[in-house]
Each structure stands twice: as C-alpha cells, then as structure tokens.
Amino acid sequence: MLTIGKLATATGVKVPTIRYYEQIGLLGEAERTAGNQRRYSAAHRDRLAFIRHARELGFSVPDIAELLRLSAHPDHPCADVERIVRDQRRAVRDRIARLTRLEAELARMEGVCSGGSVADCSVLHALGDHSQCSGAH
Amino acid sequence: MLTIGKLATATGVKVPTIRYYEQIGLLGEAERTAGNQRRYSAAHRDRLAFIRHARELGFSVPDIAELLRLSAHPDHPCADVERIVRDQRRAVRDRIARLTRLEAELARMEGVCSGGSVADCSVLHALGDHSQCSGAH
DNA sequence: CGTATTCTCTCTAGCGACTAGAGGTTCAAG
DNA sequence: CTTGAACCTCTAGTCGCTAGAGAGAATACG
Numbered sequence: 001m002l003t004i005g006k007l008a009t010a011t012g013v014k015v016p017t018i019r020y021y022e023q024i025g026l027l028g029e030a031e032r033t034a035g036n037q038r039r040y041s042a043a044h045r046d047r048l049a050f051i052r053h054a055r056e057l058g059f060s061v062p063d064i065a066e067l068l069r070l071s072a073h074p075d076h077p078c079a080d081v082e083r084i085v086r087d088q089r090r091a092v093r094d095r096i097a098r099l100t101r102l103e104a105e106l107a108r109m110e111g112v113c114s115g116g117s118v119a120d121c122s123v124l125h126a127l128g129d130h131s132q133c134s135g136a137h
Numbered sequence: 138m139l140t141i142g143k144l145a146t147a148t149g150v151k152v153p154t155i156r157y158y159e160q161i162g163l164l165g166e167a168e169r170t171a172g173n174q175r176r177y178s179a180a181h182r183d184r185l186a187f188i189r190h191a192r193e194l195g196f197s198v199p200d201i202a203e204l205l206r207l208s209a210h211p212d213h214p215c216a217d218v219e220r221i222v223r224d225q226r227r228a229v230r231d232r233i234a235r236l237t238r239l240e241a242e243l244a245r246m247e248g249v250c251s252g253g254s255v256a257d258c259s260v261l262h263a264l265g266d267h268s269q270c271s272g273a274h
Numbered sequence: 275c276g277t278a279t280t281c282t283c284t285c286t287a288g289c290g291a292c293t294a295g296a297g298g299t300t301c302a303a304g
Numbered sequence: 305c306t307t308g309a310a311c312c313t314c315t316a317g318t319c320g321c322t323a324g325a326g327a328g329a330a331t332a333c334g
Contacts, residue, residue: 003301005310015311020292035300037311050261057239061291071261081261082247089243092236099233102194106226110219124187124208124218140330142281152282157321172329174282198320 001031001039011048018048026051026065059088138168138176148185155185163188163202196225 008015021027027048030038047068054064063084070076145152158164164185167175184205191201200221207213 003310014293016293017291019312024291033300035311036313037300055291057243058236067261085243085247089240089247092240092243096233096236096240099195099229099236103226103229103233106194106222106229110222110226124204140281141283151322153322154320156283161320170329172282173284174329192320 001041002045004030004038004040007040007045007048010045011052013048013052021048021051024061026061026068057088058092059084063088138178139182141167141175141177144177144182144185147182148189150185150189158185158188161198163198163205194225195229196221200225 002010004015004018007013008018013021018027022029027044030040030044033039050068051064054067055061059067067081067084070081139147141152141155144150145155150158155164159166164181167177167181170176187205188201191204192198196204204218204221207218
C-alpha cells in the first residue's frame, strides 16, 4: 500500500495531479486509512503509469479514459484502440507541419534586424504586414 | 470608423476576442458612439492585425505586449525585439523536436496491433510499459 | 415613420489540465 | 510523547479565449 506521496515519486505524477485525476474519475478512488488518508495498490500505480505515459504522448484525458475503458474489456477488438492512436498521430503530424512553417518564418525574421533601432526594424514590420509571409497560416 | 464586426472580418479576429484584448489591455480602448458601441480607427486595425499575426506565430500575450511597447519607441535598439524572436524560435524548435519523437513512437505503435483483441494489444501494452520507448520523454 | 432584423452591449461562467495556497489533521520516527 | 513531514479539503488562479443570457442600438426596407 502506497501513500499518495510514494505513488507520486513512483510514477512521476505530482500529488495534486493525482488527486485531480481521482476527482475527474480517471483514476479510481483509493482506500482510506482511519485518518482519511489515501492508500494505493499496485493496480493503481500501473494505471497511473499508463495515464502518465499516454499524457506524455499527447493523448487527451477523454482519449485516455476511452483507452482505459477499452483495456478493461479484453474481448473487445483492437480497432478502436488503433483508431485513437491513428488520430493522435495525425494530430501530432499536423502540429509538426504547422510549427515547421512557423519556424521557417521566424528564422527569416531573425537576422534581418541587426543593430538598427526599432523605427526601421524589419521584424516589427513583418509582424504588421502579413503579406510578407511565405506560406499560409 | 469600423464597427467591431467590421474590424473582426477585416482582421480575422473574432468579436469576443477583440473585446477580450481590450479587457486585458492589449488593444487600446475604442471610441464609443452615443449608444455606447465601439468604433475603431485604422490604427486599431493595424495594431490588431499585428497582434493576430504574432499570435499565429505562437508569441504569448505578454510577448506581444512587449513587442508593441517596443515598437512604440522608435529610438529603442532592435536587440530586445530580436531576443524575443530568438527565444520564440528556440521554443518552437524544441516543440518540434519533442513532437517528432512522439510521432516516431506513435508510428511504432500503429500497425503492431492488427486485428487482434484488446487482451493482447501491443498498443495498450506499450502505454502501460514505459520501458519499451526508444527515446526519452 | 414604423418595424424587423441584425448587430452590439455587459456580465458571468466555462474550457483543458492542471497548479498554488490556506488552514487544519494524521502519521511515523526518534 | 513530541516533532515535523506528509496528508487532508477547499477555493481560486493559470492561459487564451469561447459561449450564452438578456437587453439595447443601428440600419434596411416598406
């Protein structure tokens, strides 16, 4: 049986976050001591590790809730799981593409403004005048 | 003089967002009609276009406030502007790197789980067991 | 001039995923 | 048995908006 603090260090999830996960129903309620403190089982620890890993991969809380729900039904076909992963991967790829365009534009901005004063700063000019942008956003 | 709606369509910033920007002091207050409706000048429109563009580039509201503050002092040296851009570019690059690692891991997960049932789904297994991950995150 | 429609006003509350702090209680070590 | 760390609940704050209620203003048309 783990205290909430031990569970936090074991999983790398902060104590208030664990309580928050309980509050929103993502992590089941723990047993309590006579003095009302939470005590966690190994099952809780595994579930929280799963949650943390999924969060690091960018899955939303509702997505994680569904993944957990699916994993609780071993007979369920795998397709639903794969769909969630595929959607998440597409979302990540989209974000990468978007950020890459931004990076290019920022790179173009950086360097043009060297040593002058703000009055003729190309960066500020570029920010004010959208038409200088290469790609759409 | 533009109504808030015209300003919204002119800049692509939604009406409630414009009012929000005024509220937090990013966009100065507009003149008002006798009936208390906002009327905007071309200067407001330019400033809002600047804000929108900067937001699209991922600058935070405090960053934008500083950029606007700097641009209001034409004698100010350019270095501060460049620092903000450089920091933002670095942040974007970091995010791209992080997302690229995630994408790789998601790609690895996708495909392994083909047709089976959840009981032996590698995806769920991978999520539960962090040790399978290639890179750190 | 009347009316109908569209726009605008203020205000409050909500989103996601936590995080911070106040003020009080319980546990474990020495 | 005392100390001090860890724990409890609760409220409120973060960021950048977004949504909705209920009411007033502006404009187009007949």
